[in-house]
Amino acid sequence: MESIIEVKNLKKTYKKRKTREYIHAVSDVSFHVHRGEILGLLGPNGAGKTTTIKMLCGLLIPDSGSIQVNGIDMRKKRLHGLRHISAVLEGNRNLYWRLTVRENLEYFAGNRGFSRKDVAVRIDELLVQFNLKEKENELVNRLSRGMQQKLAIAVAMLAESEVILLDEPTLGLDVETGYEVREILKNIVRDENRTIIISSHDMDVVQDLCGRTVIINEGKIITDDKVENLLKLFEVRSYTITLGGLLTEEQQQLMHQKFPHVVYTPDTVQSTLEIDLAKSEDIYDLFNVLKLNHIPVESFDRSTVNFEQIFMKILKGGETHGSLAQSS
Amino acid sequence: MVRWLNLLKANTRKEYIELKRYLPNTLAMLFTFYFIFLGMFLGIQVIGDPGSQDINTQHVIVNYIFWFLAFMIINSIGWEVINEAMRGTLEQLNMSPMGIWRIMTSRLIATTLLYAVMIVFLLYLSMFTTGQWLNIDIVSIIPVLILTLISMFGMGFIIAGISIVLKQVQAFLQILQFILAALTFVPLSLSPLLAYLPFVKGVDLVRDIMINGVTLTQIPAGDFLILGFNAIFYLLLGLGIFFYCERVAMSKGLMAHY
Structure with a gap:
């Protein structure tokens, strides 16, 4: 199976401001992600998951190691690599609350260099797929948390990137919306052959969605295996x-x-x-x-x-x- | 180039929509501007030298309008970075394959275009209120203004960069408006070296055009060289500082912190 992400010997150390003590957030982490799979990146709080995710999507520069996204070295050609990756890192906080649903989608598409005309049809498709069509002209601050979360994922989908990173995609959602989001994510992988990396504390979500998990603790990978095998x-x-x-x-x-x-x-x-x-x-x-x-x-x-x-x-x-x- | 244009269109539209959605805020800003201007105008009328009232009023109009422009362009980019970090959207912007510097450039251009409309309105309102009609020679003003704006953009990038790293720069932004006021109100006759500070030369030339009726052809080539030098120097300096700050933020994981 073809790997779309290759992470090798990734290291990141932070220096505490007060004590000047070094914290090894990520130590020698290596893993790969296959095209078309849903990978769960798991670990307790402070394990190094978010640091790893932020390095994957080019928001954080690693101290050493390499990240290849679709064969592109993220350390050397970050902007080029970002064409292949999108993320929802803070759920509904990743949106402009004073813009409508459609305006948010159009704005983020514009920020990737697409015109409104380029993405009009795709936006309509996504609005239907995410059950947001009736709310397309509603301001985001008037939507429920579940709808905001779905919109944030729709924004990431609109980027047409092969890899989507989702940090806690079902956090704070009611059972029904959580289920709906899970079904949407399954469909995305099945129908569009996209790759999804999920970081979550909800193990039901992981068990339901992920084919494989990488478990990180204290900045190191302690397990990299298929959910089924585990x-x-x-x-x-x-x-x-x-x-x-x-x-x-x-x-x-x-x-x-x-x-x-x-x-x-x-x-x-x-x-x-x-x-x-x-x-x-x-x-x-x-x-x-x-x-x-x-x-x-x-x-x-x-x-x-x-x-x-x-x-x-x-x-x-x-x-x-x-x-x-x-x-x- | 098409992607650049789409980026600019998206950011101009967003800025326009937000100005509309925050209409009370926008109107309050315009009223504040106008009332402060009225205060200055009345000050000149009441305690100013009657012999130089007209020229003083004309200077106040041009300086105050320019200060408002500089304030809006330079300060607003700092506030935007702070707001984006607080909202949680700054990281999303930084994940754009266009690069955050291009997004910030489009924001600067978009802000300038939108505020230019307001500024023209305020300029005519000020002239109408005072009865002092300035020389609006578009052909002479535009080239000077464009070069001056480029140096303002450079300053904007410096502020954006500092805001990305430090985030809590509100106090600094408050002080900055006084620094900008000093740069726009200071007469170049105080020292020729002031011409090398950002946009001081530009304001001086615009004053010459609007108050003294100087035309484009009457502006010495040396003045244009200084303007051009300032535009390139401050833009490159601003971009350099912005890229450095972006890298620092990405190394220390400060992009999302507020």
């Missing part, structure tokens, strides 16, 4: 064991010693052990430990995990990244 992998490795009574102190200690990620919930009738195995083969060790220590097992079930749980597990256990990458 779901399978964690499903295979996560188990719930129902016990016919309580574990002794000794048994509890032993379980924690052998399986550090075990969660024991004691109950006089039915206690449970929730366990994540570092490797699928560890299941044999688990059986041995249970058997040799006479731990009474009533049932043994594979746990259902959603992407939010996976994300949290990856963040908590950074050391599992290697095995994840290899397994995929």
